[in-house]
Amino acid sequence: WYWAFTYPNVSESFELHVPICKAVRLNMRSNDVLHSFYVPAFRAKQDVIPGRVNVLWFRPILEGQYTLFCTEYCGDNHSEMMAKVEVHSEESFQKKLVELNKHPESPVAHGEWLYERKGCKGCHSLDPTKVVIGPSFAGAWNIEFDTSAGQKVKFDDAYFIESLESPQAKMKPEFVKASQMPSYKGRLKPNEVDALKAMLKALEDGQITQEERDAIPAPTEGQVPAAEQTGATASN
Structure with missing residues (x-):
């Protein structure tokens, strides 16, 4: 039971990192059953449906860490289907992308x-x-x-x-x-x-x-480039 996010030129992640004061578009789909994307602090909610892409726009205005929940019962571990959403300054956001997309050489x-x-x-x-x-x-x-x-x-x-x-x-x-x-x-x-x-x-x-x-960077588990377009996938 997890959320995954993919962005242009950046690896898949399990946290959502976005820049402050920029419009973010999520193209969302489910790999299995009905889920629902909900970040209470953003007042942002949208169903995530198998076989279909639903779009959600939001514009974060405060830096910080927030929690993403699934609000549609999706199976045994529904209550554990959460993820971190972090809103960054533009400078911090760009640094995060570089950091998260750099993998070990070995x-x-x-x-x-x-x-x-x-x-x-x-x-x-x-x-x-x-x-x-x-x-x-x-x-x-x-x-x-x-x-x-x-x-x-x-x-x-x-x-x-x-x-x-x-x-x-x-x-x-x-x-x-x-x-x-x-x-x-x-x-x-x-x-x-x-x-x-x-x-x-x-x-x-x-x-x-x-x-x-x-040598492995600590798994903050996020990565995303952003303000333009992001893919969000829900799976259990």
């Missing part, structure tokens, strides 16, 4: 950076003992398992690409009912796919070092 650290910002973390943990919604990524690489259709599959490069593009194609039986993952086809650059694979392989080998973790 492929493994870049993979963790993407994991924090592309929606992976909302469903997949990095802890072998913890299940969020989907299976944990810890130790998943190179593991063989039986799918819900009875096929034997190995978690390798081919399976990873197929699962990004067609998430419901080959699933573990215990996660069939939980799987509402949208397709990531066309949403990741080739170097981003490679970085995520590097992270998964490092998790298998236990090779993610503290140095690589320290």
Whole structure:
């Protein structure tokens, strides 16, 4: 249950950052069920509907941090479907965009950076003992398992690409009912796919070092360029 925001030339984020005193346009859609975007401080509310794009305009006039809520019951974790909205001065906003769009150089650290910002973390943990919604990524690489259709599959490069593009194609039986993952086809650059694979392989080998973790910018989880046009997506 999360909100995601995409802007021209900036990666997807899970917080909304906007500049003060500029009109902001949100083009909103849902990947699954009916949601409703609501920021009480802005008196801004709009339904977010599957298969359709709804538009919302607002013009923030006070700097600060605000809370975005979903006000349409959307399932078990509806009450947790919140996000931070931050209104910046123009100078602060431009700095934030640069900061949030700069990823670590190491492929493994870049993979963790993407994991924090592309929606992976909302469903997949990095802890072998913890299940969020989907299976944990810890130790998943190179593991063989039986799918819900009875096929034997190995978690390798081919399976990873197929699962990004067609998430419901080959699933573990215990996660069939939980799987509402949208397709990531066309949403990741080739170097981003490679970085995520590097992270998964490092998790298998236990090779993610503290140095690589320290190189990852703290996940404020936002990024957006703005006053012009923003895409907002709701998912559970």
